[in-house]
Structure formats: structure tokens, C-alpha cells
Amino acid sequence: MSEHSNISRMLYEYLKGELDPDDYGKVDEHLLHCTRCQKDIRELNAAISIFRPVVRPSEERSEEFWNTFALEVEQNIQRTEQHGWKERITETLQQWSPTRRWVIVGMAGAAVTLVLAVIASRTTFTPGVEETPPEVTELESAALNIDRMSQYFRKSKTLLVGLTNMKMFDDQPVDLNAERQASRELIHEARYLKRQPIDMxxxxLINDLERVLIELANLEESSDIPDVQLIRSGIRHENLLFKIRMAESLYDSSRFVRVRQEF
Known part of the structure; x- marks a missing residue:
């Protein structure tokens, strides 16, 4: 702790005369050259003089004062009975000396400060505690990935089977709006799955499917038969439906759930 901070803590005891001689001398010497402590001790002394209570009034007041005081009290009581209580309050306030008025101002300021502090403590924003998401175990994470892989292959097979078995007429364009939308969703899912730890x-297979899905997604809403036939030939050439059925057996999520429940 610095010498200045140590002296500042002793200023009140210095004014009260409660320091031992050594500390008293240290404060005296410090006050000779420290303007900040000089200012602090003047303000502290002024505050003490304002709020210093009269410990034993009977020893500081003469007997004549108390006799006069008793007479004034009796007269005030009589005036209160004759006049209203409002006039009495006004008269009492007017009789206060300037020193007592400063006491009222000080007490009022302290009361206002206290009220503001209470209001601030009640209205201070307390940030909510951020909820920590539950930890996902390695087994649960693997189960989630297997379930998504299983759904990806099932939806891809449904889309390709539907496209392969779609009836087409030579004189009419093919409406592929639903197939194009499904392809975009599967492409988005494939990009997520490729970032997961999966077998080679x-x-x-995901890469092979993605090429077909991108071709399908880029077709126009009403496409000609040759465009569709080109995608169909790609599905047969890559033997994608057979590969999907093999992958589905590997990523059978229902079987994995049963194994997980046994543990």
C-alpha cells in the first residue's frame, strides 16, 4: 500500500484525535506537502462539524437556556391549539438556524442518494445465464449420423426409382418440378454428410449420386425426353440403385438403435 493511501485512511482518526503520537506526526508531515490530502481533510472536517451530534446537551446548555426553552415549548403548544397545524409547521421551519438548515439539506441529499442506490440495485440488468447445450456423447453423435445417412440413401433411392419408372410421352414435355426440388435438398444433405467420418x-457413392442429382436439379421445370433419358442411362451405368440398397443395409438405423439400447 502507498504512503498516500495509508495516510488517507488515517485522516478521520487524525481529526478525532485517536491516533498514536507516531502516526499523528506522520500525518502532520504528509499534510505539509500533499495538497490532495489537505483538501480531503478540510472536506472531512466540514462534514464532521455539520453532522456532529450534541452528546450531552445538559452539560453544554445553561440552566437559563432550559428554563427559557420550557417556556417556549409551552407557548408553542398554546399557539398550536389556537392556529392550524400548517401554520405551526411553517413557523417551526422559519425558526431553524442556518446551520440546522444545512443539516436538513445534508440529510435530504443522503436520503435521495440512498433511494437512487436502491432503485439502481433493483433495476440493474442481470445478464441471463446462457444455457449450456447438453453434451452429445460419441455414441449419440454416431447414431445421429447413421440415421441421417439412412434417410439420405432412402430418399435418393425413392427419387431415382421414380425417375426411372416415370412414364413419358413423345409429344409432351416432362414435368420435373418436384424432382428438381428433391434433388436440391439431397445435394445440400450430401455436403453435410461428406464432412462426417464415413467409410470410403x-x-x-455419395459423390456418384451427387453428380446425377446436380444434373437433375439443373434441368428445366419442363424438360424434353432426351434430357431425362440421359440421366436414366447414367443411373443404370453407375448401377446406383444396387449400390444404394447395399448402403442401406450398412446404415440400417433401426438395427443400430436396437444395439444401442442393449448397452
């Missing part, structure tokens, strides 16, 4: 065969 499944990763290769």
Missing part, C-alpha cells in the same frame, strides 16, 4: 465406399 459410402463417400464414393
Amino acid at each position: 465406399r459410402s463417400a464414393q
